[in-house]
Amino acid sequence: MNGSTTATIPRRSFGETMRPDVWWIQPLLVFLGLSTFIVYSTWAAFQGAHYFFGNYVSPFYSPELFGASPHSWFGPKPSWWPGWLIFSPALLILWAPGGFRLTCYYYRGAYYKAFWADPPACTVGEPRKTYLGERSFPLIMQNVHRYFLYLALIFILILSYDVWKALWFDHRFGIGVGTIVLAINVVLLSGYTFGCHSLRHLIGGFRDQLARSTSSFQTYRCVTCLNQRHMLWAWLSLFWVGFTDLYVRLCSMGIWHDFRII
Numbered sequence: 001m002n003g004s005t006t007a008t009i010p011r012r013s014f015g016e017t018m019r020p021d022v023w024w025i026q027p028l029l030v031f032l033g034l035s036t037f038i039v040y041s042t043w044a045a046f047q048g049a050h051y052f053f054g055n056y057v058s059p060f061y062s063p064e065l066f067g068a069s070p071h072s073w074f075g076p077k078p079s080w081w082p083g084w085l086i087f088s089p090a091l092l093i094l095w096a097p098g099g100f101r102l103t104c105y106y107y108r109g110a111y112y113k114a115f116w117a118d119p120p121a122c123t124v125g126e127p128r129k130t131y132l133g134e135r136s137f138p139l140i141m142q143n144v145h146r147y148f149l150y151l152a153l154i155f156i157l158i159l160s161y162d163v164w165k166a167l168w169f170d171h172r173f174g175i176g177v178g179t180i181v182l183a184i185n186v187v188l189l190s191g192y193t194f195g196c197h198s199l200r201h202l203i204g205g206f207r208d209q210l211a212r213s214t215s216s217f218q219t220y221r222c223v224t225c226l227n228q229r230h231m232l233w234a235w236l237s238l239f240w241v242g243f244t245d246l247y248v249r250l251c252s253m254g255i256w257h258d259f260r261i262i
Contacts, residue, residue: 023121031114033235034107037242041094044245048088050252051245055165056178058245059185063158064089071165096151101238103145105197106230146198156193159186175262178247185237185244192233195226 017023044051044060051058052069064071066078067089077087101107112118119126163186166179193199204220226233250256 017121017124019121019123023124027114027117027120030110033238034111034114037238040242041098041245044249045090045094046086046088047249048086048090050249051090053178053248053251053258055168056176056182056248056251056258057162057165058090058248059159059162059182059189059241060094060245061090062162063093065092096148097155100145100148100152100193101234103142103148104234105145106234108142146202149193149196149198149202152193152196156186156190159189162186169260173262174260177259177261178251180261181244181247185240188233188237188240191226192230192237194223195228195230195233196223197227197230199223200227 041060044058048067051061052064052071057064057069057071061067062071063073065073066075066081068076069089072089081087113120117126118128159182163179163182166182167173167175169176200220200223203223247256251258
């Protein structure tokens with residue numbers, strides 16, 4: 001054929017689509033779910049109280065670098081903390097797990113749609129005409145996700161140690177409902193963290209042929225198995241880490257009673 005033809009794809013206006021399904025339900029549920037967690041976790045982080053109960057400590061406050069509880073690593077509030085600024089042990093550490101989730105590959109796609117309508121859903125018109133990608137500020141900062149992964153792995157170890165502490169009541173072995181709540185939290189956070197796209201790339205990214213290394217190949221397959229359910233792990237761990245804080249908080253306030261199983 002001689003000559004050339006140019007095809008023009010019409011641009012949809014905001015919300016315009018040919019989809020017959022109720023496409024807006026998923027972004028709406030994501031918006032409500034993430035908004036609820038953000039509001040609760042922010043409120044809980046600024047409380048600075050009722051975050052521990054005996055040998056239990058809320059994951060929002062662990063590790064407690066400075067604080068008034070027996071779980072504090074370096075003693076009470078430091079003297080260098082500005083007097084005009086609200087002090088809470090959670091404010092010193094929540095930026096790390098928060099940054100890990102904020103830059104997570106799954107959560108990016110979820111809150112881009114739910115909060116920024118970028119786009120609201122597949123084949124649905126969005127409210128902007130240009131797309132700059134993640135090459136300019138502020139989205140370029142999403143590239144630090146792999147570094148937040150390293151911190152998240154350390155937090156898994158710390159929270160696992162919290163479960164160990166939750167097994168001892170007055171220097172005697174025991175299991176309470178809170179022990180199980182803390183343990184489930186570590187399992188779900190581990191499933192989410194060890195299924196991370198960056199960890200999968202880190203494990204498999206240094207070899208052209210994984211089959212030549214049995215250990216690397218098996219580890220890669222393990223991470224891939226978790227990665228296939230990354231969305232499920234992300235939501236379950238998000239809900240449970242909030243519930244764990246709520247459980248410890250209500251026990252500390254005397255509203256809930258921690259039942260001792262053993």
